[in-house]
Amino acid sequence: MNWLRRIFGRKRTYGDLSEEIRAHLDEKVEALVANGMERKEAEHAARREFGNVMLTEENAREVWRWAWLENFLIDVRYALRVLRKSPGFTVVAILTLALGIGANTAIFSVVDLLAFRQPPIEKPERVATLAKQYARGDYGNGFSYPDYVEIRNQSTAVFSAVAGTTSFERDGLSAGGSNEPIWTDYVTGNFFKTMGVKPALGTLIKPAAGSRFDDEPVIVLGYSYWKAHFGGDPGEIGKQVLINGHPVTVIGVAQKGFHGITALIDAQGYLPLGMAAVTGDLKKDFRTNPESTGFGLIVVTRLKPGFTFASAQPALTVLARRIAKKHPADRKWRNLVAYALGPLSPVSDPSLMNAIALLSALFLTLAGSVLILACLNIANLLLVRGTARQREMALRSAVGGGRERLVCQLLTESFLLALLGCAGGIALGLLASRWLGSIRLMASVPFALDFRFDWRVFAYAFGTALVTALIVGIAPALRATRGNLNDLLHEGGRTVAAGHQRTRSILVVAQVGGSLMLLIVAGLFVRSLESAEHAPLGFEPRHVLNFTIDPRQAGYDKAQASSFLSGLLARVRALPAVGSASLAETVPMGPVDLEMDLKIQGRQPPAGRSPLSAGYNAVSSQYFKTMGIPLLTGRGFLDSDARTSPSVAVINQAMAKEYWPGENPIGRHFSRTDDPKHPIEVVGVAGNSRGRVDFWRRVGPFLFVPLSQNYDYRMPVTLQVRASLPAAAMEREVVDAVHSLAPTIPVMDIQTMTAELYNINSFQLFQIGAGLASLLGILGFALALVGIYGVVSYGASQRTHEIGIRLALGAQQADVLRMVLRQGVFIVGAGLVAGILAAAAIARLVGDFLYGVSPLDPITYLGASVLLAGVALLACYVPARRAMKVDSVTALRNE
């Protein structure tokens, strides 16, 4: 191979070249001598005519080189040497960059998880879930079975497959004598095929022959559940387990990494949809009766080849209109929309996507600002070094180094720094995201948060490093190589170019501004958390302890369960420290929200609107006393509201206002849409209380029904106890009471109501947000302080000579102090103004995420400014004091 020979034969080529040139010169000299010239003179003449021998040789050699690559390697080698020569600078620079890049990488790994990660299925970008848009504009993604069938049959032009699945049923699984909750999806027979999921073991649920899908008693386990609960035992396949007491056969394990249609949450088992009528609350006639799908079916579609979601949309719109004709006026659809499968699936409300996008953008911006602060510090350090290296650069350009080569050389140094920083940053980012992953999410649902670093995270880290290198390197490189040899060598390094110091000052102004912006945004988040914590919830969480019990787990049937629960209530209420105790199907901030559609006599929803509905909870007597929810009129529930007595309900104020405006709702009747012949009488109105920390919304219609009349045997029940004893002591007494009735029943999720407030559904998210913002704020703050201190003290040290003269001429120490401080005050002042403007701009964008605090909250702005200004001026004062103490004699003698 020619080029191979070229590379390896290069030494010889070079040797030939040198010898040839020497021979050329010899010949020339001899020719001149022969013409009568002195030998010495001839030698000079020969060289003069030849030109620069070294340069010629260099140019001739260059012909053989991959100049670009080889120059690069030389630069890298040289840069490594330079960096090694000043280990202090190098370590500081790399650590600073590692912090900046690490923060970005960690934040990006979260964003990656929330915005980009896709499930490990075949072509996930071609799979979507459907949402229906109601005529009044709101969205929903729970479809009845008949609607699902319509969609499946009428969209074959654009979708190659349409499947349905429920999202998250909490079942009980008994195997080998133990009984524990399992979160399951009930899926149509074509679900796995539509998703393109393969079995890790055994088989998956398959479409049965004919149009009817199967309702065989089988279950497919989720991969991680199988690993965690069955030890990954392949022998489990073919065995029988009980789901809510009904025997089903384990036929397979789903593909590793697949955890159902709901993003971030782990589906632990999959059953055929028909089985929901056996183990769950699906009514038997769900295939024909649109009212009896107890839970909405999520519709999953796969695009036909050649279609995009955009090109399929017209077909969906037509389909929505066609199906809408079959619907009652109160739930007309306007449209069907397909949302590609993503980290937020299934999407029912597009505004959530915007919120995630905005929050992601916000935190990436904050992390980016920290990195920029870090960059500015490094740029400053490089500028200082640049000053010191100006002579080196001037000399190198004098001996023939082109400016581009020198700039390349300096940029190589900063790229090298950035790459080392990137490596450190990835390590820090891994640590940080491991820490994020270890935050115990206070939730009883199984989260599937996988903070794995995928290629996107690495690409992001590397990309930031490259940008960093450019930001950090370009200005100092251009500046350092601009030096003019003549000026420099004459100045003797004494004078500092004024412009130089100005650049550095501007960088620090930017730093102060960026840091203040970070501090203010962090402050706003912290204040927002604070005011959310103090916002009225409508109930009194203190001194309430929650215990969750699932009577099925003791093997009780429904009747036994009911009598067990009433016996338990009586026993707990008899405990001396207990003020009140009650049962409830859900707790505020808990994992489950219940909602019912309503028919109210004499009240039609306006044409083309969604049905009337309200959130609800089934509770026992004493509930309002235990939770501290005030009863405004009427009564609460009594033990006399039994299963057989007339149905009653307590509604909240919001519901009274919305559905019986200006009337007294007591004594009015309504019914559930799926049970219209069964009137329910309103017997009381309770104060509004919140089930979520969605303080930016008004409290919506909500109602309470007696647990005795609405007991859903398949749901676990929460026992809530208000007591004067400390939680730990109370816990023991209550658990003892439970076990005295049913010795083997597990008592789950024991928690104070206050702790419940800090679960992932409520304040924990605020906390994580505020914590992250604060961390970034502190990081930026520290970086900015280093920057200010560096610039002011460097400025002062460069002026030692001047200060010495001033002192010698009779200036007072105070004058010197003032002079040095003036520079710092100016920088800090300009930075504050910039920072406040930047913070106001960003805060306005994220105002929606703030609760109880204005995006322009004066306390936050003032507090952050004062803090930053105070500490920054202190950072200026130290070098200023040092300058003041300059001994004029020493300062001048240094020259």
Added chain:
Amino acid sequence: MPKRKEEPRDLFPGALEMMVLEILRRRPLHGYALVQHIRERSDELLRVEEGSLYPALQRLLKEGLVTAEWGVSASGRRVRIYRLTAKGAKHLEREVSKFEQMLEGITRVLAPAKS
């Protein structure tokens, strides 16, 4: 590259190579002889900086237009003698015709306008 002296006229890129190839077409020569040749033939109208010959020769070597071999010159010294290859001959032909075309064009433009 910093300039060291004012030259009467810069050669256009490729001119030196073309002349070297043409001279080598007539007979193989070594570097010093090549320089002498150019100087004599151009009646000193062209002043080729001697040093710039060597990078040019290396380029031609790399392209495979010439070969080089150590040998002995007429005056009995050990020199590296360059020889035109077939590829070099073809290349020269192409370059010369291109150059003539260019020269023709320039001449026409510079010539006083005819009626």
